[in-house]
Each structure stands twice: as C-alpha cells, then as structure tokens.
Amino acid sequence: MSTPVTSNRPSRVAEAIRTIARLLLGVALVFAGITHLTSAREEFQAQVPAWVPVDEDLVVLASGVVEIGLGLALVFVVRRWRPIVGVLAAAFFLVIFPGNIGQWREHVDAFGLDTDGKRFTRLFFQPVLIAIALWSTGGWSWLREKLRR
Structure with a gap:
C-alpha cells in the first residue's frame, strides 16, 4: 500500500477563492478611492482624527489615490509581485x-456610523x-519567508 503524495500547493478551489477575494478587495479599494475623490469626500474628511497635523482634505485625497x-x-x-502588493495593502x-x-x-458620525456601538463594531473589520x-x-x-532570512 502506497501513501498518497501530498503537496503544499493549494487546491484549485482554494486558489479560485483566493483569487476572487483578491479581485473583490481590489475592486472595493478602487471604488472607495474614487469616492474619496468625489461623492464621499466630506464623509472621509470627518474620519480624519483631530490629532493628525495635516489638512483633512489632503489626507482624504492622498488616501484615495493610494487606495485606487x-x-x-x-x-x-502579475503573480510574482502579488505578495508585495498584499503586504502594502495590509500596511495601508x-x-x-x-x-x-x-x-x-x-x-x-459618518457613513451611517451614528452610535458608539456601530463605530466600535467597525473596528473589528480592519483586521x-x-x-x-x-x-x-x-x-x-x-x-514568513522574508522574516526567516
């Protein structure tokens, strides 16, 4: 009886799910970035903390461009650069x-987050x-590979 050969490569289904998640995240970021520059600019300005020593509008515009x-x-x-893009997105x-x-x-209050409970709940989505x-x-x-070196 032979033992099955296993691989560290993800299955096609897992790879498809990862691809869909990446594409959805990318599209969501482009959409959010566009709204930073257009229709939701004031809402995003309201989210810039008072302690940030930079003009709120500049922060919103810059973050919108970065999101796009x-x-x-x-x-x-291309696949080769995706991990780096993922790390940059996570850092953002x-x-x-x-x-x-x-x-x-x-x-x-911004984006319908009009209670402390709603605003607190939102904090768990960033991770x-x-x-x-x-x-x-x-x-x-x-x-992991970079940290091992």
Missing part, C-alpha cells in the same frame, strides 16, 4: 486604522481586511 493604486495593483499585478489598512479608532473615540489582503495575495507566506 492598491486596488488596481491587486487586480492587475494598518496605517488608516487610527482613523477608525479616532472616529469611535471622538464620536464622529479582517488586513488578513484578506495578506491571504489572498500570498503575503503571509512571503512575509
């Missing part, structure tokens, strides 16, 4: 997390976005 760039990269970048989500905390701590960015691009594996 990251989103397009998640959708279109980490960098903007204080804005979500500030919205909760400063009781700022999910970070995990999706890393998982869907192979960023976890890439980071």
